[in-house]
Amino acid sequence: MRVICLVHGDSDGVVSGALAYRVFSMKGVDTRVFFTHPAGLAEDLRAFARPGDTVFIADIALSEQELGEITSLFEKYAAEGELIYIDHHPEPLALTPKKLPGTIIHDTCCSASELVYRFFEDKLGWEYSRVALYGAIGDYLDETPWARRAVEEWDKRNIYFEAGVLSQGLEGSRRMHEFKREIIKHLAENKLPSSLSPLLVRALIEAVATEDMRKWVIRNTVKLRNIAYVVDPPGSLGKAATYARVYGEKPIGLAAAHHHRKIMNMSLRARKNTIDLNKLLRTIAPRHGGTGGGHPYAAGARIPLHQFKEFLEELDKVAGEWMRNG
Numbered sequence: 001m002r003v004i005c006l007v008h009g010d011s012d013g014v015v016s017g018a019l020a021y022r023v024f025s026m027k028g029v030d031t032r033v034f035f036t037h038p039a040g041l042a043e044d045l046r047a048f049a050r051p052g053d054t055v056f057i058a059d060i061a062l063s064e065q066e067l068g069e070i071t072s073l074f075e076k077y078a079a080e081g082e083l084i085y086i087d088h089h090p091e092p093l094a095l096t097p098k099k100l101p102g103t104i105i106h107d108t109c110c111s112a113s114e115l116v117y118r119f120f121e122d123k124l125g126w127e128y129s130r131v132a133l134y135g136a137i138g139d140y141l142d143e144t145p146w147a148r149r150a151v152e153e154w155d156k157r158n159i160y161f162e163a164g165v166l167s168q169g170l171e172g173s174r175r176m177h178e179f180k181r182e183i184i185k186h187l188a189e190n191k192l193p194s195s196l197s198p199l200l201v202r203a204l205i206e207a208v209a210t211e212d213m214r215k216w217v218i219r220n221t222v223k224l225r226n227i228a229y230v231v232d233p234p235g236s237l238g239k240a241a242t243y244a245r246v247y248g249e250k251p252i253g254l255a256a257a258h259h260h261r262k263i264m265n266m267s268l269r270a271r272k273n274t275i276d277l278n279k280l281l282r283t284i285a286p287r288h289g290g291t292g293g294g295h296p297y298a299a300g301a302r303i304p305l306h307q308f309k310e311f312l313e314e315l316d317k318v319a320g321e322w323m324r325n326g
């Protein structure tokens, strides 16, 4: 038997992978971890998982574009081996995840880390709740009933320090898949993030870089009616979007970058209780030949470069309409 884990590369995904790695490798099972994202899930499943494997997927939303393919892949893996899918992103407009074949845990209540921890709780034991907390904090989902209780049982200051080292260190390790696998093995042994020196160093460098970027965003934010945005910020798009929203004094912040020549990649952040970015992007992005979605207040999109301006204009207009109509 072989286990193939496919997880997101942020704190929540890495912790989800570490908890699963712990459970499977404890039994001596050959367990391999790969990092993916919604638009790459189907392709990565085909590339890395063979029918008959145990496939574990966590913290990966289901992309609107690939639903048909994902459904047939899930059917194949669930029939010939085992398939476990654990996620907390809002469901796609066209499908209810729980109807998919396999073991499906889908709940927007809390982080993927919390869902994975609770799923494997008997096997992991309470000591691993702190690892799950790092992931929950990384996704800003540390105020669920479970997370509040768990934080109380650990020392809050230590937990938040360690969670900060992990999330900042990972932000500074983009696309470093081999290093992220090392982090997963480290966390799977319930070792502290701060005790992994290269991770700690990257977190420190990231903290300084974030401060530089904050100042850059103040100087470079462009304001529309409802959106404040920056293009090609020198750092994490998520953080840049938050700073653009705050310093641009708009309900929505957006940060975009084109790593690939023809695609604009972006993160969006909304002020709480203003608008559902997930629904907004799932509606608007396909009209411009792109994809988008995520959480109500934190989401992302990929739009062809030549459509970026039109996309921004429509997003700004529709966001205004939705906010006016509640």
Ligand SMILES: [Mn+2]
Binding pocket: 012, 013, 059, 088, 111, 112, 139
């Ligand atoms: Mn997550």
